[in-house]
Amino acid sequence: DPQEKLVWSVILVDTNRREVSCVIQDVFSPDSRILPECTKVGTPVLEGNGAHYTGPRNISTSGRPCVSWSRQLYSGAAFVRRVNLPAISNGNHRFCRNTGGSKAVPYCIVNVNTDNHVTESRDGDDTHVTTKVEFCFSHPGCDMCKPDSQDVYEAEYCSEAVRQGKCEYNDSEKEQLTSFAWENCRRSCCEASDCN
Numbered sequence: 206d207p208q209e210k211l212v213w214s215v216i217l218v219d220t221n222r223r224e225v226s227c228v229i230q231d232v233f234s235p236d237s238r239i240l241p242e243c244t245k246v247g248t249p250v251l252e253g254n255g256a257h258y259t260g261p262r263n264i265s266t267s268g269r270p271c272v273s274w275s276r277q278l279y280s281g282a283a284f285v286r287r288v289n290l291p292a293i294s295n296g297n298h299r300f301c302r303n304t305g306g307s308k309a310v311p312y313c314i315v316n317v318n319t320d321n322h323v324t325e326s327r328d329g330d331d332t333h334v335t336t337k338v339e340f341c342f343s344h345p346g347c348d349m350c351k352p353d354s355q356d357v358y359e360a361e362y363c364s365e366a367v368r369q370g371k372c373e374y375n376d377s378e379k380e381q382l383t384s385f386a387w388e389n390c391r392r393s394c395c396e397a398s399d400c401n
Contacts (some may be wrong), residue, residue, distance in 0.1 A: 241381040246300065251346040256306030261315065263299045265339035266375050271299040271313030272336070301341030309384050310374045340380075343373040343398070345387070350395030363390035367397045 225278030263271045275298075301311040314336050356363045363386075366372060371386040372394035387394050 209337075226324065251311070252348050253298065253346050254306050254309055255301075255311035255342065255346065258301070258311045259301060260300070260310070262301045262341050265301075265315050265341055266314060266343050266373075267315070267339055269315035269339060271301060271318055271333040272295055273299050274302075307386075308340070308377075309380055310340050310345055311325050312340045312377065314396070315339050336348060338376055338377045340374040342401070344394065345374075347395075347398070347400035350398070350400035354356070354395055355390040356392045357389040359395075363393035366390050367393050372397050 246261045249260035249262065251258055252262070265271065270303040301313045301314070306310050315338075317335050318339055366386045367390070371389065373385060374380065374381075
């Protein structure tokens with residue numbers, strides 16, 4: 206059974222903050238084993254759109270926990286929900302990623318029910334769970350905010366965009382609108398994100 210081979214990993218770190226091993230967990234059963242290193246976790250610092258982000262964040266901006274990239278692939282949810290296929294190469298873990306830089310910031314897949322609340326499966330059957338892509342960062346890396354960043358649009362427009370939360374990547378369905386705000390109100394968005 207191919208499902209018996211699926212695993213997720215959690216990095217264990219010793220007191221000197223060195224990676225020493227990780228927990229290998231079968232995503233379809235409670236079988237756990239300790240093995241020498243697996244998924245390497247990099248710096249938590251976000252740069253640009255996070256195309257090379259390998260940090261440990263595994264919670265979306267809504268507070269929902271990320272689910273395993275591989276489990277979504279094997280359960281069919283990744284294809285049903287038309288998740289960007291390069292994301293499947295992210296590996297067998299639950300960390301936020303933006304492989305290939307296809308999105309504005311790193312993201313992950315979360316489980317939600319129709320009421321937009323987290324759904325937990327008690328019987329291990331996730332066929333009733335709705336998945337969706339959610340962002341893990343509300344803004345791109347602060348390296349995008351240069352001291353000479355300017356707003357293209359008038360101050361009034363950009364102030365209103367900030368007030369309405371249009372500079373925050375909180376809804377993946379409004380990614381283009383938020384990216385538009387960042388392109389045209391860069392200085393205001395940078396100030397709102399505490400990057401300046």
